[in-house]
Amino acid sequence: MVTRKKKRSSRAGSRRSARGRARRGHGWGWLKWGLSLTLLLGLLLGGYTLYLSHQVRVKFEGKRWAVPARVFARPLELYEGARVAPEQLQAELQRLGYREVKHPRQPAQWSRSGGRFLFHTRPFLFWDGSEPGRLVEVRAGRQGVTRLRDAGEGKPLDLLRLEPPVIGSIYPAHKEDRVLVKRSDLPDHLVQALLAVEDRQFFQHHGLNLRSIARALLADIRAGRAVQGGSTLTQQLVKNFFLTPERSLWRKANEALMALIVEARYSKDEILEAYANEVYLGQDGERAIHGFGLASWFYFNRPLQELKLHETALLVALLKGASYYNPRSHPERALKRRNLVLDLMARQGFITPEQARHAQRQPLGVAKQKRLGASRNPAFIDLVRRQLRRDYREEDLTSEGLRIFTTFDPWVQARLEQAISEGLARLEKGRKLKRGTLQAAAVLVSPQEGEVRALAGGRKAGFAGFNRALDAVRPIGSLIKPAVYLLALSQPERYTLVTPLEDRPIRLKDAKGRVWQPKNYDHKAHGRVLLHQALAHSYNLATVRLGLDLGLDRVVELLRRMGLKRPVRPLPSLLLGAVSLSPLEVAQLYQVFASGGFRTPLRAIREITDAEGRPLQRYPLEVEPVAGPGPVYLLDRNLVEVMRQGTGKGIRRYLPEKLEVAGKTGTTNELRDSWFAGFTGDWLGVVWVGRDDNRPAGFTGASGALQLWGRVMKKLNPLPLALVPPDDVVYVWVDPDTGYRSAEHCKNAVAMPFIRGSEPRQQAECHESSGIGGFLDSLFR
Amino acid sequence: MKSSSRILILLSSALLLAGCASTGRIASRPAPTPPPPPPQPPAPESGVEVAPYRPPQVANARPQPSRAVQALLERAEDQQRAGDLVAAANTLERALRIDPNDARVWNRLAHVRLAQGRYRQAAGLAAKSNALARGDAALKADNERIIARARQ
Numbered sequence: 001m002v003t004r005k006k007k008r009s010s011r012a013g014s015r016r017s018a019r020g021r022a023r024r025g026h027g028w029g030w031l032k033w034g035l036s037l038t039l040l041l042g043l044l045l046g047g048y049t050l051y052l053s054h055q056v057r058v059k060f061e062g063k064r065w066a067v068p069a070r071v072f073a074r075p076l077e078l079y080e081g082a083r084v085a086p087e088q089l090q091a092e093l094q095r096l097g098y099r100e101v102k103h104p105r106q107p108a109q110w111s112r113s114g115g116r117f118l119f120h121t122r123p124f125l126f127w128d129g130s131e132p133g134r135l136v137e138v139r140a141g142r143q144g145v146t147r148l149r150d151a152g153e154g155k156p157l158d159l160l161r162l163e164p165p166v167i168g169s170i171y172p173a174h175k176e177d178r179v180l181v182k183r184s185d186l187p188d189h190l191v192q193a194l195l196a197v198e199d200r201q202f203f204q205h206h207g208l209n210l211r212s213i214a215r216a217l218l219a220d221i222r223a224g225r226a227v228q229g230g231s232t233l234t235q236q237l238v239k240n241f242f243l244t245p246e247r248s249l250w251r252k253a254n255e256a257l258m259a260l261i262v263e264a265r266y267s268k269d270e271i272l273e274a275y276a277n278e279v280y281l282g283q284d285g286e287r288a289i290h291g292f293g294l295a296s297w298f299y300f301n302r303p304l305q306e307l308k309l310h311e312t313a314l315l316v317a318l319l320k321g322a323s324y325y326n327p328r329s330h331p332e333r334a335l336k337r338r339n340l341v342l343d344l345m346a347r348q349g350f351i352t353p354e355q356a357r358h359a360q361r362q363p364l365g366v367a368k369q370k371r372l373g374a375s376r377n378p379a380f381i382d383l384v385r386r387q388l389r390r391d392y393r394e395e396d397l398t399s400e401g402l403r404i405f406t407t408f409d410p411w412v413q414a415r416l417e418q419a420i421s422e423g424l425a426r427l428e429k430g431r432k433l434k435r436g437t438l439q440a441a442a443v444l445v446s447p448q449e450g451e452v453r454a455l456a457g458g459r460k461a462g463f464a465g466f467n468r469a470l471d472a473v474r475p476i477g478s479l480i481k482p483a484v485y486l487l488a489l490s491q492p493e494r495y496t497l498v499t500p501l502e503d504r505p506i507r508l509k510d511a512k513g514r515v516w517q518p519k520n521y522d523h524k525a526h527g528r529v530l531l532h533q534a535l536a537h538s539y540n541l542a543t544v545r546l547g548l549d550l551g552l553d554r555v556v557e558l559l560r561r562m563g564l565k566r567p568v569r570p571l572p573s574l575l576l577g578a579v580s581l582s583p584l585e586v587a588q589l590y591q592v593f594a595s596g597g598f599r600t601p602l603r604a605i606r607e608i609t610d611a612e613g614r615p616l617q618r619y620p621l622e623v624e625p626v627a628g629p630g631p632v633y634l635l636d637r638n639l640v641e642v643m644r645q646g647t648g649k650g651i652r653r654y655l656p657e658k659l660e661v662a663g664k665t666g667t668t669n670e671l672r673d674s675w676f677a678g679f680t681g682d683w684l685g686v687v688w689v690g691r692d693d694n695r696p697a698g699f700t701g702a703s704g705a706l707q708l709w710g711r712v713m714k715k716l717n718p719l720p721l722a723l724v725p726p727d728d729v730v731y732v733w734v735d736p737d738t739g740y741r742s743a744e745h746c747k748n749a750v751a752m753p754f755i756r757g758s759e760p761r762q763q764a765e766c767h768e769s770s771g772i773g774g775f776l777d778s779l780f781r
Numbered sequence: 782m783k784s785s786s787r788i789l790i791l792l793s794s795a796l797l798l799a800g801c802a803s804t805g806r807i808a809s810r811p812a813p814t815p816p817p818p819p820p821q822p823p824a825p826e827s828g829v830e831v832a833p834y835r836p837p838q839v840a841n842a843r844p845q846p847s848r849a850v851q852a853l854l855e856r857a858e859d860q861q862r863a864g865d866l867v868a869a870a871n872t873l874e875r876a877l878r879i880d881p882n883d884a885r886v887w888n889r890l891a892h893v894r895l896a897q898g899r900y901r902q903a904a905g906l907a908a909k910s911n912a913l914a915r916g917d918a919a920l921k922a923d924n925e926r927i928i929a930r931a932r933q
Contacts, residue, residue: 077879079849128871158852448881449874596912598905606874618867621874621890623905629912722882724915 052254053261059241060266065277065290067180067401067611068171071384072164073408074453074606075126078136079159083144083717086115088411093119095165095410097302097367107133108306115140118151122303124163127405127607127615131161166297167408168381170388172398175286179293180401180611181304183273189309190292191272192350193316197341199233200348202272207234207263208256234259237275281315282322289322299327301367309351310359313341314366327366335364379457380408382467383584383604391617401611406604407451412716416442416454417461419711424459427689427707431698438697440689440708441468443587447684449621450591450600452584466692469583474673474688477577478538478701479586479666480559482593482635484547484575485535487558489631491550492755497532497634498739503542508572518544518576521667521700530739532638532752536646538665540576547575561626563588563599577666586677587686593639593662594679596726597632598623629726630755636662636723637753639678648678650702654710660720661713665701672696674704681719685709729753735764743768850876850883857889861896869893884913884920891927904931 076092078084090112098108098119110119116139123133136157139147150157171177195202201209209232231239238258262271282289282298289298295315296304307315317337318325327334339360346356384406388397396402424438436459444454457467466472488495503526508516520526520540534542547555552570559568568579581589584602592599600623608617639662642648647665655661663678674689674697689704691697697704725731733749735742739760742749746766754760853876860869873890880886887910895903907927914920 077849077875079879081847081849082879128868159849446878446881449877451878596909598909598912615867618871620870620902621877622902623909624901625905625908724913726912 049257049261052258053265055242056258056261056265060262060270060274065178065180066172066176066399068169068177069388069397069400069402069404070166070179071168071170071381071404071406071408073167073406073410074451075124075164076162077159078138078145078148078162080145080148083719084140085142085144086112086117086140089117089138089140089145091411092162092165093117096122096163097297097300097306099302099306104135108302115146121160122163124161125613126161127403127609127613127618130613131163136160164405165410167377167406167410170381170385170397170404171287172395175288176290177284177287177294178277178290179297180277181273181291181293183269183276185304186272186276186292187305187307187312189345189351190276190304190307190312190316193313193341193345194233194272194275196344196348196350197316198236198319199231202233203268205232205234205263207259207261208232231255232259233275234262234271237271237278238262240278240280241274279319280322281318282326299366308359308362308365309355310338310342310362311365313345313359314338314364317341327364331364331366338364377408377410377413377461378463378465379461379467379469380406380413380452380455380604382457383452383455383470386470387604387619388608402616403609403611403613404605405607405609407446407453407606408604409453412444413454413456413461415715416444416456416712419715420456420459420461420708423708423711424689427699427704433698437691438689439468439472439692440687440705441472441583442685442687442708442712443469443583444712445587445591445602445684445686446682447591447594447679448600450595450602451606452587452602452604455584468688471582472688472690473580473582474675474690475577475580475668476586477666477668477673477675478540479589479664479675479677480575480577480579481535481538481543482639482664483559483562483589484543484550484555485531485638486593486627486631486635487550487555488531488546489634489755490628492631492758495531496739496754496758496760497530497638497752498734498760499531500528500739501531501534501539501542502545503527503529503534503539504545506541506544508544510571516572518573532641535638536641538642538647544572544575548572558627559589561599562592563601577668583686583688586675587684590677590679590684590686592626593632593636594684595623596629596636597625597627599626600624628728630728633723633726633729634753634755636721639663640721640723643678647700647702648676648706650706651678651710651713653707654714655718658720659718660722661718662721663706663709665706667700667702670696671698671700674699675701676705676709678706678709679721680713681721683713683716683718685712687712725753728756730756730759732759734760735766738762738764740764741768742766850880850886853879854886854889857893861893866893866897870897882913884910884915884917887913888920888924888927891924895927895931900931904928907931 076084078089093110096108098110101109101111104111104118104120107120107122110117116137118135118137120135121131121133124131134150135152137147137149137151138145148157148160149155169177199209201212235255238255242258277291277293279292280288280290281292281295284298289295292304292315295318296302296307299314300307300311314327314334317334317340320337324330325334325337342351342356342359345351346353384404388404420440420442424440425435428435428438438459440456440459442456443452445452455469457469458465489497503520505525506518510516518540521538525541526539529539529542531546534546552572552574555574556568556570564585566579566581566585568574571578588602591602600621603619605619607615607619609615640660642665643651643661643663648663651661651663659680661678661680663676666675666677667673672690672694675687677686679685687705687709689697689699689708699705731751731753733742733744733746734740734752735746736748736750740762741760742764743766746764749766853872857869857872857876860872870890870893873886873893876883876886877890887906891903891906891910894906904927907924911921911924914924
C-alpha cells in the first residue's frame with residue numbers, strides 16, 4: 001500500500017467556526033435561544049465533520065483497495081537452441097501487447113522480417129531480481145532460435161527471459177479487479193484529458209466548484225430534472241468511495257462536505273492517484289474493471305504509460321458510461337465520444353488542433369481478445385487457487401496484490417485446446433454422435449521438473465465449469481497396469497521382460513463369497529505369454545495372476561510411493577484399474593515412469609512475491625527416488641513397445657515412425673471411460689474422454705483418448721524419448737517366442753534389456769555358438 | 782583400405798539401425814541386424830578407424846543449449862559463493878527447465894541443497910544426476926559423495 005502523507009490543515013476547523021457564528025436576534029430570549037441552538041447545531045456539525053473526517057482517513061490511509069493477486073504464465077526463455085519457432089515468438093510478443101513497428105526504438109516494440117526479429121523488451125521485476133529492458137535481435141527457424149544478440153550493445157546474449165504474460169487474477173467476492181497505478185505512472189495526456197472533460201478547475205478549487213454547480217443547477221431547473229452534474233473529480237471520487245448511488249439532497253450535502261475534507265487533508269496528486277485507481281471503466285463477465293491501470297490492459301493489452309493520445313482519450317471517454325460507450329460492443333458511440341474528448345482537449349489548449357485531428361483519425365485500437373480475465377484459463381487458475389489455498393488465506397489472495405508466477409504455458413495451452421475441440425468433433429462425427437455428447441480432460445506436464453504447463457477442464461476451455469482435469473474422478477482401467485509390471489521388474493531375480501505368464505481364466509471369491517471373473521478385452525485367453533507381451537497388449541488375465549503373485553499390498557505400497565493419495569482397497573480388481581482418479585492424479589503417477597523412477601510432486605506455481613516484488617514463497621523442485629532406474633528403464637522400453645506393436649500403435653497416424661514415445665491405453669467397463677497416458681522426451685500427457693452422465697461413450701483408450709493425445713503431440717512437435725540405459729542394464733539377444741537366449745544372427749532374434757544378472761540362461765535352438773555370424777559379434781562384444 | 786571403409790559403413794549403419802531397435806519383435810529380416818550398441822565404446826582395433834560411440838537416441842534428442850545452461854551454472858556458482866543459496870537454487874532450477882537432461886545441473890542443485898541442510902533432497906537430486914550421468918565417472922563419484930554425506 002502506498003502510504004499517504006498527512007497534511008495537517010486548519011482549514012476544516014476554521015470553516016467549522018465560521019458556521020458557528022450567530023445571527024443578531026430580536027431580544028435577549030431569542031438571542032439566548034438562537035445562540036444555544038446555533039451552538040448545538042455547530043457542535044453537531046462539528047462532530048459530524050470529525051466523524052466524516054475519520055472515515056475519510058480510514059479509507060484513504062488504510063488499505064484502500066483490495067488489489068487482487070495477479071497470476072502470471074511462465075516467462076518465455078530465449079537462447080540459442082531454444083525450441084521456439086518464429087510463429088511462437090511472434091505470438092508471445094503479441095500476447096505481451098508489444099507493438100509491431102518498422103524500427104523498434106522504445107520498449108514493447110517489435111519488427112520481423114522472415115525469421116529475424118528485432119524487439120525492445122520491457123523491464124520486468126522477477127522473483128529473483130529484475131530483467132532490464134533491452135533491444136534484442138533474434139533469429140529463429142523451424143528448429144528454433146539460432147541466434148540471440150543484444151542489438152543495443154552489439155554483443156551476443158546467452159539468455160533472455162521475456163516478461164511473463166498475465167493469465168488471470170484472483171479477485172474477491174465483490175468482483176472488483178484493478179491494477180494499481182501511482183501518480184507518476186499517469187501520462188500527462190491522461191491527466192489533461194481528465195481535466196478537459198471532467199473538471200477544468202481541478203487544480204484551483206477546494207473540492208467544490210461553485211460556478212459549475214450553479215451552472216448545473218440552472219440547467220437542471222431549465223430542464224425540470226437533473227440533467228447536468230457539476231461534480232469535481234474530488235466529488236466523484238468521494239461518491240465512488242463512500243456513498244451509495246442514490247440521488248438525494250442529503251447525499252449531495254454529505255458528498256460536498258466530504259469533498260472539502262478530502263481536499264483539506266490530501267494533496268491534488270494524491271486525490272488524482274486515488275481517482276485513477278478507483279473509477280469504474282468496464283465489465284468482463286462478472287469481473288468489474290476498476291482504475292486506469294487495469295483498463296489499459298483490458299482494452300489495449302499494454303501498460304498505461306505506453307498508451308497513445310487517442311487511446312488515453314478513449315479511456316477518459318468511458319468515464320461517462322463504461323457500458324454505454326463500450327468500444328467492443330458499441331464502437332461507433334465510443335469513437336464519437338473519444339473524438340469529443342480530443343476536441344475538448346484541443347479547445348482548452350492541452351493539445352494542438354493538428355494533434356487532435358491526427359488522433360481522431362486513428363481507429364479505436366482496442367485489443368480483440370479480453371486477455372486478462374480469469375475466464376480465459378479457468379481450469380488452470382482453479383488449480384493455482386487450490387495450491388494457494390493451502391498456504392494463504394482467501395482475503396490475502398484477493399487483496400494484497402500478490403504476484404503469482406506459475407508454470408502455465410499459453411502457447412501449449414492453445415495447442416491443447418485446439419486438439420481437444422478438433423479431436424472430439426472428429427470422434428463424434430465418426431460415430432454419428434450428437435455434437436457435444438463427449439467430454440474430455442487433459443493435463444500436460446514437463447516430466448523431469450513436474451511442472452503443469454497446460455490443463456483442459458473440459459471441451460470448452462474458456463468455460464469455467466466443472467474442472468474435469470481435477471474433479472472428474474474416474475476408474476483408470478488399464479492405466480494401472482504399468483505399476484504392477486514395474487513392481488514385477490523390480491524383482492529381477494523373479495521377473496524379466498521375457499518371463500512367461502499365464503493368460504488363463506481365473507475365478508476369485510471375496511470374503512463375502514462373491515465371485516469375480518475378469519475377462520480379456522477380446523474375451524479370449526492367450527495362454528502362455530511373455531511378460532512384455534502381456535503389458536503391450538494389455539492382457540487382463542495375465543496381469544491379475546501376476547499381481548496376485550506379487551501381492552496386492554505391495555502393489556498398493558508402490559502406488560503410494562509413486563504419489564497416490566486416495567484411499568484404495570487392496571482388492572484383486574485394483575489390478576485392472578478399479579480405482580478412481582482424476583487426470584491430474586494419473587499424471588502424478590506417470591511422472592515417475594517418465595522421469596526414470598523419480599517422483600516430483602506436480603506443481604503449478606513456482607514463486608510468489610508481494611506487490612513490491614519481495615519474494616514470499618517458493619515452491620521448489622523436489623525429487624524422490626521411488627523406483628530403481630533399471631526396472632523403470634525396462635518398463636519404459638515396454639511402454640515404447642505398447643506404442644509400436646501394442647494397443648497404442650494407432651499413434652502413428654499422428655507421429656512419424658521414428659519418433660519414440662511411450663504410453664498406455666486405459667478402457668473401463670462398457671467403454672465408459674477412455675484413457676491415455678503417455679510421454680515423449682519433453683512432454684507427459686494424460687487424456688480422458690467420456691461422458692458427464694457416466695454412460696458408455698463407446699471408445700476404448702486407443703480409439704478415443706489416444707487420438708486426442710496424438711493430435712496434441714503432433715502440434716507440439718515433441719522430442720523423442722531418449723531413454724538412457726542405466727549401468728545395471730544389459731542388452732541380450734533373445735528368441736521372441738520363448739524368451740530364451742539367442743544370438744544376433746538367429747532368425748527373428750530381438751535385443752532385449754535385462755537387469756544385469758537376470759539375462760535368460762536357457763538357450764534357444766539357435767544361439768551364440770551355433771551358426772556363423774560371429775563376425776559382428778566380435779566387433780561389438 | 783577398402784575393407785576397412787566397408788567396416789566403417791557397416792558400423793555406422795549399425796549405429797543408425799540400433800536407434801530403431803525396440804524391445805518388441807522387429808519385422809523378420811533377410812539379413813542379421815546388428816544389436817543396439819553396448820554402453821561402452823568398442824575398443825578401437827588397430828588399423829581400423831572406429832567411429833566414436835554415441836548412444837543412438839542422443840543424435841535427435843534435445844539440442845544442447847550449452848551456452849545458456851553454462852551461463853546459469855556460472856551465475857549459480859557465484860551466488861552460492863556469495864552465500865545466497867536460495868538464489869543459487871533458483872538459478873539452477875531455471876537451468877533445469879532449459880535442459881532437464883543435464884546431469885551437471887542436477888548435481889549442482891544437490892550441492893546447494895546439501896549446503897542448505899536439506900539432506901533428503903540433496904540425496905534425491907544426486908541420485909537423479911547419477912541416472913543421467915552416462916559415462917561421466919567423476920560426476921558419478923561426486924554424486925555418491927553427496928549421497929553418503931546426506932545420509933550421515
